[in-house]
Amino acid sequence: MKHIVTGGAGFIGSHLVDRLIDAGDEVMVIDNLSTGKREFVNAKAKFIEGDIVDKDMIERVYSEYKPDYLHHLAAQIDVRYSFDHPIIDAQVNIIGTLNLIESARRYSTRRIIFASSGGTVYGEPDRNPVPESYPNIPVSPYGMSKLVSEKYLDLYKRLYGLNYVSLRLGNVFGPRQSPKGECGVFSIFALKMLKGERPKIYGDGTATRDYIFVDDVIDSFIASLDENIPSDYYNIGRGEETSTKEVYDLLAKVVGYSEEPIYSDPRPGEVYQISLDISKAKENLKWEPKTSLEEGVRKLIEYIKEKEFY
Ligand SMILES: NC(=O)c1ccc[n+]([C@@H]2O[C@H](COP(=O)([O-])OP(=O)(O)OC[C@H]3O[C@@H](n4cnc5c(N)ncnc54)[C@H](O)[C@@H]3O)[C@@H](O)[C@H]2O)c1
Numbered sequence: 001m002k003h004i005v006t007g008g009a010g011f012i013g014s015h016l017v018d019r020l021i022d023a024g025d026e027v028m029v030i031d032n033l034s035t036g037k038r039e040f041v042n043a044k045a046k047f048i049e050g051d052i053v054d055k056d057m058i059e060r061v062y063s064e065y066k067p068d069y070l071h072h073l074a075a076q077i078d079v080r081y082s083f084d085h086p087i088i089d090a091q092v093n094i095i096g097t098l099n100l101i102e103s104a105r106r107y108s109t110r111r112i113i114f115a116s117s118g119g120t121v122y123g124e125p126d127r128n129p130v131p132e133s134y135p136n137i138p139v140s141p142y143g144m145s146k147l148v149s150e151k152y153l154d155l156y157k158r159l160y161g162l163n164y165v166s167l168r169l170g171n172v173f174g175p176r177q178s179p180k181g182e183c184g185v186f187s188i189f190a191l192k193m194l195k196g197e198r199p200k201i202y203g204d205g206t207a208t209r210d211y212i213f214v215d216d217v218i219d220s221f222i223a224s225l226d227e228n229i230p231s232d233y234y235n236i237g238r239g240e241e242t243s244t245k246e247v248y249d250l251l252a253k254v255v256g257y258s259e260e261p262i263y264s265d266p267r268p269g270e271v272y273q274i275s276l277d278i279s280k281a282k283e284n285l286k287w288e289p290k291t292s293l294e295e296g297v298r299k300l301i302e303y304i305k306e307k308e309f310y
Contacts, residue, residue: 001025001225004065006052006100007073008045009036011177011184012115012169012214016071017042019218028065030058031074040176052096062103070104071221072097073115075146077183082142083269093145094152101156111163111231113224114153117146118168118235118276119209128241129210129277132168132233140269150233157231165224165285167217170237170276174214174296175303186211186297189248190304193257203266205245210237210275213296216289223285230284237276238289247293254297 003020007013008029013036020027027045030052041047046065050057052074075093076082082089097114104112120143122130138144153164173186192199220236223229248261282288291299 001069002028002065002067003069003071004028004030004061004067005045005071005073006030007036007075007115009033009038009041009047010073011036011174012172012217013071013073014040014042014176015174015214015218016073016221017045019222021045023222028061028067030061035077035178052099053091055099055102058099058103062107066107068110069225070100070109070112071115072100072112075115076142079120079140079142079183079270080267082140082145086141089141090145090148093142094148097149098152101152101162105156105160105162109162110227111165111225112153113221114149114164114166116150116166116168116233117143118170118237119271119274121147121150121168122274124271125274128208128273129237129239129275130235131277132235132280139271153231164231165229166233167220167224167236168233168276169217170210170212170235172212172214172217174300177214179304185209185244185247186251186300187304189251190255190297190301193251193255194301194304198259198262199248200264201244201248201261202264202270203244204263205248205261206243206273207266207270208241208243208273208275210240211242211247211293212237212289213291213293213299216291219290220281220285220287223287226285232280232284234281234285235276235278236281236287237278238293239275239278241273241275242293250293250297251301254294254301
Protein backbone atom coordinates (compact mmCIF):
# COMPACT_ATOMS: atom_id res chain seq x y z
CA MET A 1 0.00 0.00 0.00
CA LYS A 2 1.09 3.57 -0.70
CA HIS A 3 0.30 6.40 1.71
CA ILE A 4 0.77 10.13 1.74
CA VAL A 5 1.10 11.51 5.27
CA THR A 6 0.89 15.30 5.47
CA GLY A 7 2.45 16.60 8.67
CA GLY A 8 4.55 13.43 8.80
CA ALA A 9 7.46 15.30 10.40
CA GLY A 10 5.25 16.35 13.31
CA PHE A 11 4.42 14.78 16.62
CA ILE A 12 1.49 12.51 15.69
CA GLY A 13 2.33 12.22 11.97
CA SER A 14 5.85 10.90 12.54
CA HIS A 15 4.54 8.11 14.79
CA LEU A 16 2.00 7.22 12.13
CA VAL A 17 4.71 7.09 9.45
CA ASP A 18 6.79 4.75 11.64
CA ARG A 19 3.84 2.42 12.10
CA LEU A 20 3.00 2.31 8.38
CA ILE A 21 6.64 1.66 7.45
CA ASP A 22 6.88 -1.07 10.11
CA ALA A 23 3.86 -2.74 8.48
CA GLY A 24 5.81 -2.85 5.19
CA ASP A 25 3.92 -0.04 3.43
CA GLU A 26 5.34 2.81 1.32
CA VAL A 27 5.03 6.35 2.66
CA MET A 28 5.48 9.81 1.18
CA VAL A 29 5.62 12.63 3.74
CA ILE A 30 4.66 16.20 2.84
CA ASP A 31 5.64 18.71 5.52
CA ASN A 32 6.86 22.31 5.52
CA LEU A 33 8.80 21.75 8.78
CA SER A 34 7.13 24.78 10.38
CA THR A 35 6.76 22.84 13.65
CA GLY A 36 7.85 19.37 12.55
CA LYS A 37 11.41 18.10 12.48
CA ARG A 38 13.23 16.42 9.62
CA GLU A 39 14.86 13.97 12.04
CA PHE A 40 11.45 12.68 13.14
CA VAL A 41 10.78 11.40 9.61
CA ASN A 42 11.45 7.70 9.21
CA ALA A 43 14.51 7.14 7.00
CA LYS A 44 12.52 4.72 4.82
CA ALA A 45 9.86 7.31 3.97
CA LYS A 46 10.08 9.63 0.98
CA PHE A 47 10.05 13.27 2.01
CA ILE A 48 8.88 16.44 0.28
CA GLU A 49 9.46 19.73 2.03
CA GLY A 50 6.47 21.72 0.90
CA ASP A 51 3.40 23.64 1.97
CA ILE A 52 -0.10 22.19 1.62
CA VAL A 53 -1.32 25.64 0.59
CA ASP A 54 0.78 25.20 -2.58
CA LYS A 55 -1.85 23.63 -4.83
CA ASP A 56 0.54 23.02 -7.75
CA MET A 57 3.01 21.15 -5.55
CA ILE A 58 0.24 18.97 -4.11
CA GLU A 59 -1.06 18.21 -7.60
CA ARG A 60 2.44 17.36 -8.86
CA VAL A 61 3.26 15.07 -5.93
CA TYR A 62 -0.13 13.43 -6.16
CA SER A 63 0.02 12.83 -9.89
CA GLU A 64 3.45 11.21 -9.60
CA TYR A 65 2.93 9.20 -6.43
CA LYS A 66 -0.79 8.26 -6.67
CA PRO A 67 -1.26 7.03 -3.10
CA ASP A 68 -3.88 4.51 -2.02
CA TYR A 69 -4.48 6.47 1.19
CA LEU A 70 -4.07 10.06 2.30
CA HIS A 71 -3.55 10.74 6.01
CA HIS A 72 -3.98 14.46 6.46
CA LEU A 73 -2.34 15.80 9.62
CA ALA A 74 -0.52 18.95 8.47
CA ALA A 75 -2.16 21.93 10.11
CA GLN A 76 -1.83 25.20 11.91
CA ILE A 77 -2.39 23.55 15.32
CA ASP A 78 -2.24 26.46 17.75
CA VAL A 79 -5.69 27.45 19.04
CA ARG A 80 -4.39 30.72 20.57
CA TYR A 81 -2.63 31.67 17.32
CA SER A 82 -5.86 31.15 15.38
CA PHE A 83 -7.51 34.05 17.27
CA ASP A 84 -4.80 36.49 16.19
CA HIS A 85 -4.32 35.02 12.70
CA PRO A 86 -7.69 33.57 11.63
CA ILE A 87 -6.90 34.06 7.93
CA ILE A 88 -3.60 32.17 8.07
CA ASP A 89 -5.35 29.47 10.09
CA ALA A 90 -8.06 29.18 7.43
CA GLN A 91 -5.54 29.22 4.57
CA VAL A 92 -3.61 26.29 5.99
CA ASN A 93 -6.44 24.35 7.62
CA ILE A 94 -9.24 24.91 5.12
CA ILE A 95 -7.61 25.79 1.76
CA GLY A 96 -4.71 23.39 2.39
CA THR A 97 -7.18 20.62 3.16
CA LEU A 98 -9.25 21.43 0.09
CA ASN A 99 -6.14 21.29 -2.13
CA LEU A 100 -5.52 17.76 -0.87
CA ILE A 101 -9.15 16.65 -1.15
CA GLU A 102 -9.27 17.88 -4.76
CA SER A 103 -6.16 15.89 -5.71
CA ALA A 104 -7.45 12.86 -3.81
CA ARG A 105 -10.65 13.03 -5.86
CA ARG A 106 -8.81 13.35 -9.18
CA TYR A 107 -6.47 10.46 -8.47
CA SER A 108 -9.12 8.16 -6.92
CA THR A 109 -7.62 7.87 -3.45
CA ARG A 110 -9.28 5.00 -1.60
CA ARG A 111 -9.74 6.98 1.59
CA ILE A 112 -8.74 10.18 3.36
CA ILE A 113 -8.07 9.90 7.08
CA PHE A 114 -8.27 13.34 8.62
CA ALA A 115 -6.90 14.55 11.95
CA SER A 116 -9.82 16.59 13.27
CA SER A 117 -10.19 17.96 16.76
CA GLY A 118 -12.65 16.59 19.31
CA GLY A 119 -11.58 19.28 21.75
CA THR A 120 -12.69 22.17 19.55
CA VAL A 121 -15.38 21.21 16.99
CA TYR A 122 -18.14 21.01 19.63
CA GLY A 123 -17.35 24.23 21.49
CA GLU A 124 -18.26 24.26 25.16
CA PRO A 125 -20.51 21.22 25.78
CA ASP A 126 -23.13 21.34 28.54
CA ARG A 127 -22.61 17.64 29.28
CA ASN A 128 -19.75 15.21 29.09
CA PRO A 129 -18.71 12.90 27.55
CA VAL A 130 -19.85 14.56 24.33
CA PRO A 131 -21.07 12.30 21.48
CA GLU A 132 -20.54 13.01 17.75
CA SER A 133 -24.23 13.94 17.46
CA TYR A 134 -23.74 16.95 19.76
CA PRO A 135 -24.17 20.33 18.01
CA ASN A 136 -21.01 21.86 16.54
CA ILE A 137 -20.55 25.36 17.96
CA PRO A 138 -16.79 26.01 17.85
CA VAL A 139 -15.46 28.83 20.03
CA SER A 140 -12.18 29.34 18.13
CA PRO A 141 -11.16 29.95 14.50
CA TYR A 142 -9.09 26.73 14.75
CA GLY A 143 -12.18 24.72 15.78
CA MET A 144 -14.11 26.30 12.92
CA SER A 145 -11.39 25.47 10.38
CA LYS A 146 -11.39 21.81 11.46
CA LEU A 147 -15.19 21.69 11.27
CA VAL A 148 -15.29 23.27 7.80
CA SER A 149 -12.68 20.77 6.58
CA GLU A 150 -14.86 17.93 7.82
CA LYS A 151 -17.83 19.42 5.98
CA TYR A 152 -15.81 19.42 2.74
CA LEU A 153 -14.94 15.77 3.31
CA ASP A 154 -18.60 15.01 3.79
CA LEU A 155 -19.51 17.01 0.66
CA TYR A 156 -16.94 15.17 -1.48
CA LYS A 157 -18.25 11.84 -0.20
CA ARG A 158 -21.79 12.82 -1.28
CA LEU A 159 -20.76 14.42 -4.59
CA TYR A 160 -18.02 12.05 -5.74
CA GLY A 161 -18.06 9.03 -3.43
CA LEU A 162 -14.64 9.94 -1.98
CA ASN A 163 -14.31 7.92 1.23
CA TYR A 164 -13.06 9.48 4.44
CA VAL A 165 -12.72 8.95 8.15
CA SER A 166 -12.47 12.04 10.32
CA LEU A 167 -10.85 11.32 13.65
CA ARG A 168 -11.91 13.90 16.21
CA LEU A 169 -8.88 13.60 18.43
CA GLY A 170 -8.88 14.51 22.11
CA ASN A 171 -5.73 16.03 23.61
CA VAL A 172 -2.88 13.85 22.46
CA PHE A 173 0.35 13.50 24.43
CA GLY A 174 3.54 11.48 24.15
CA PRO A 175 7.12 11.45 22.87
CA ARG A 176 8.06 14.04 20.20
CA GLN A 177 5.37 16.53 21.23
CA SER A 178 7.02 19.91 21.32
CA PRO A 179 7.17 21.57 24.75
CA LYS A 180 7.92 24.89 23.04
CA GLY A 181 4.50 25.91 21.75
CA GLU A 182 1.26 26.65 23.52
CA CYS A 183 -0.11 23.13 23.07
CA GLY A 184 0.91 19.94 24.78
CA VAL A 185 0.52 20.53 28.47
CA PHE A 186 2.14 17.18 29.37
CA SER A 187 5.39 18.03 27.56
CA ILE A 188 5.42 21.63 28.78
CA PHE A 189 4.89 20.71 32.46
CA ALA A 190 7.21 17.68 32.29
CA LEU A 191 10.10 19.67 30.86
CA LYS A 192 9.70 22.44 33.43
CA MET A 193 9.57 19.97 36.30
CA LEU A 194 12.64 18.11 35.04
CA LYS A 195 14.51 21.43 34.87
CA GLY A 196 13.38 22.29 38.40
CA GLU A 197 11.26 25.22 37.16
CA ARG A 198 7.65 25.83 38.31
CA PRO A 199 5.04 25.22 35.58
CA LYS A 200 2.26 27.73 35.04
CA ILE A 201 -1.41 26.70 35.08
CA TYR A 202 -3.81 29.06 33.30
CA GLY A 203 -6.96 29.25 35.45
CA ASP A 204 -7.48 27.40 38.72
CA GLY A 205 -6.53 23.94 37.44
CA THR A 206 -10.10 22.65 37.19
CA ALA A 207 -10.32 22.88 33.37
CA THR A 208 -10.56 19.37 31.95
CA ARG A 209 -9.56 17.63 28.73
CA ASP A 210 -9.78 14.13 27.31
CA TYR A 211 -6.10 13.15 27.17
CA ILE A 212 -4.94 10.23 25.08
CA PHE A 213 -1.52 8.67 24.51
CA VAL A 214 -0.15 8.96 20.97
CA ASP A 215 0.19 5.18 20.36
CA ASP A 216 -3.55 4.77 20.92
CA VAL A 217 -4.24 7.53 18.39
CA ILE A 218 -2.04 5.78 15.82
CA ASP A 219 -4.09 2.61 16.41
CA SER A 220 -7.18 4.60 15.39
CA PHE A 221 -5.55 5.75 12.12
CA ILE A 222 -4.63 2.14 11.31
CA ALA A 223 -8.14 0.93 12.21
CA SER A 224 -9.56 3.56 9.81
CA LEU A 225 -7.94 1.85 6.82
CA ASP A 226 -10.51 -0.95 6.94
CA GLU A 227 -12.61 -0.64 3.76
CA ASN A 228 -15.81 -1.58 5.60
CA ILE A 229 -15.77 1.40 7.91
CA PRO A 230 -18.42 3.97 6.98
CA SER A 231 -17.20 7.45 6.01
CA ASP A 232 -17.98 9.39 9.17
CA TYR A 233 -16.67 11.37 12.16
CA TYR A 234 -15.32 9.48 15.17
CA ASN A 235 -14.32 10.75 18.60
CA ILE A 236 -10.90 9.44 19.62
CA GLY A 237 -10.07 9.90 23.28
CA ARG A 238 -10.15 7.93 26.51
CA GLY A 239 -13.70 9.01 27.27
CA GLU A 240 -12.55 10.53 30.57
CA GLU A 241 -12.11 14.05 31.87
CA THR A 242 -8.79 14.87 33.53
CA SER A 243 -8.20 18.28 35.07
CA THR A 244 -5.04 20.32 34.49
CA LYS A 245 -4.19 19.96 38.18
CA GLU A 246 -4.58 16.16 37.95
CA VAL A 247 -2.16 16.17 34.99
CA TYR A 248 0.21 18.28 37.07
CA ASP A 249 -0.02 15.95 40.08
CA LEU A 250 0.50 12.81 37.98
CA LEU A 251 3.59 14.27 36.30
CA ALA A 252 4.93 15.54 39.63
CA LYS A 253 4.55 12.05 41.11
CA VAL A 254 6.38 10.35 38.22
CA VAL A 255 9.12 13.01 38.01
CA GLY A 256 9.48 13.28 41.80
CA TYR A 257 8.71 17.02 41.86
CA SER A 258 7.18 18.65 44.93
CA GLU A 259 6.65 22.36 44.13
CA GLU A 260 3.17 23.81 43.61
CA PRO A 261 2.28 25.35 40.21
CA ILE A 262 2.09 29.08 39.48
CA TYR A 263 -1.55 29.96 38.80
CA SER A 264 -2.36 32.59 36.18
CA ASP A 265 -5.55 34.03 34.59
CA PRO A 266 -7.49 31.59 32.38
CA ARG A 267 -7.06 32.17 28.66
CA PRO A 268 -10.22 33.42 26.93
CA GLY A 269 -11.68 31.37 24.11
CA GLU A 270 -10.58 28.01 25.47
CA VAL A 271 -13.13 25.32 26.22
CA TYR A 272 -13.47 24.83 29.99
CA GLN A 273 -14.35 21.16 30.42
CA ILE A 274 -14.66 18.38 27.87
CA SER A 275 -14.41 14.64 27.37
CA LEU A 276 -15.40 12.57 24.36
CA ASP A 277 -17.93 9.77 24.09
CA ILE A 278 -15.94 7.10 22.22
CA SER A 279 -18.65 4.44 21.84
CA LYS A 280 -19.02 5.03 18.07
CA ALA A 281 -15.29 4.47 17.46
CA LYS A 282 -15.37 1.38 19.65
CA GLU A 283 -18.28 -0.06 17.69
CA ASN A 284 -17.36 0.91 14.11
CA LEU A 285 -13.56 1.12 14.15
CA LYS A 286 -13.26 -1.81 16.58
CA TRP A 287 -10.81 0.43 18.38
CA GLU A 288 -10.25 1.37 21.98
CA PRO A 289 -7.49 3.10 23.92
CA LYS A 290 -5.12 0.77 25.74
CA THR A 291 -2.70 3.08 27.55
CA SER A 292 -3.44 4.46 31.02
CA LEU A 293 -2.44 8.07 31.66
CA GLU A 294 0.22 6.96 34.11
CA GLU A 295 1.74 4.47 31.65
CA GLY A 296 1.77 7.19 28.98
CA VAL A 297 3.39 9.67 31.37
CA ARG A 298 6.15 7.19 32.24
CA LYS A 299 6.93 6.68 28.54
CA LEU A 300 6.95 10.44 27.96
CA ILE A 301 9.29 11.16 30.88
CA GLU A 302 11.64 8.39 29.76
CA TYR A 303 11.75 9.96 26.30
CA ILE A 304 12.33 13.53 27.52
CA LYS A 305 15.16 12.38 29.80
CA GLU A 306 16.90 10.68 26.86
CA LYS A 307 16.53 13.59 24.45
CA GLU A 308 18.02 17.02 24.02
CA PHE A 309 15.15 18.75 25.79
CA TYR A 310 16.54 17.79 29.20
N1 LIG B 1 -1.86 17.15 19.40
C1 LIG B 1 -3.14 17.15 19.70
O1 LIG B 1 -3.53 17.08 20.85
C2 LIG B 1 -4.17 17.23 18.59
C3 LIG B 1 -5.53 17.20 18.95
C4 LIG B 1 -6.49 17.26 17.95
C5 LIG B 1 -6.10 17.34 16.63
N2 LIG B 1 -4.78 17.37 16.32
C6 LIG B 1 -4.43 17.46 14.91
O2 LIG B 1 -3.47 16.45 14.61
C7 LIG B 1 -2.60 16.91 13.59
C8 LIG B 1 -1.16 16.74 14.00
O3 LIG B 1 -0.91 17.54 15.15
P1 LIG B 1 0.42 17.42 16.02
O4 LIG B 1 0.02 17.56 17.43
O5 LIG B 1 1.19 16.25 15.57
O6 LIG B 1 1.14 18.78 15.62
P2 LIG B 1 2.56 19.07 14.95
O7 LIG B 1 2.70 20.57 14.91
O8 LIG B 1 3.63 18.31 15.63
O9 LIG B 1 2.35 18.50 13.49
C9 LIG B 1 1.85 19.26 12.42
C10 LIG B 1 2.81 19.07 11.26
O10 LIG B 1 2.29 19.75 10.14
C11 LIG B 1 3.33 20.50 9.53
N3 LIG B 1 2.71 21.64 8.87
C12 LIG B 1 2.12 22.71 9.45
N4 LIG B 1 1.65 23.55 8.50
C13 LIG B 1 1.95 22.99 7.30
C14 LIG B 1 1.74 23.38 5.96
N5 LIG B 1 1.11 24.53 5.67
N6 LIG B 1 2.18 22.57 4.97
C15 LIG B 1 2.83 21.42 5.26
N7 LIG B 1 3.08 21.00 6.51
C16 LIG B 1 2.63 21.78 7.53
C17 LIG B 1 4.27 20.89 10.66
O11 LIG B 1 5.59 21.18 10.24
C18 LIG B 1 4.20 19.64 11.53
O12 LIG B 1 5.18 18.70 11.16
C19 LIG B 1 -3.00 18.36 13.31
O13 LIG B 1 -3.87 18.36 12.20
C20 LIG B 1 -3.75 18.76 14.56
O14 LIG B 1 -4.68 19.79 14.30
C21 LIG B 1 -3.80 17.33 17.27
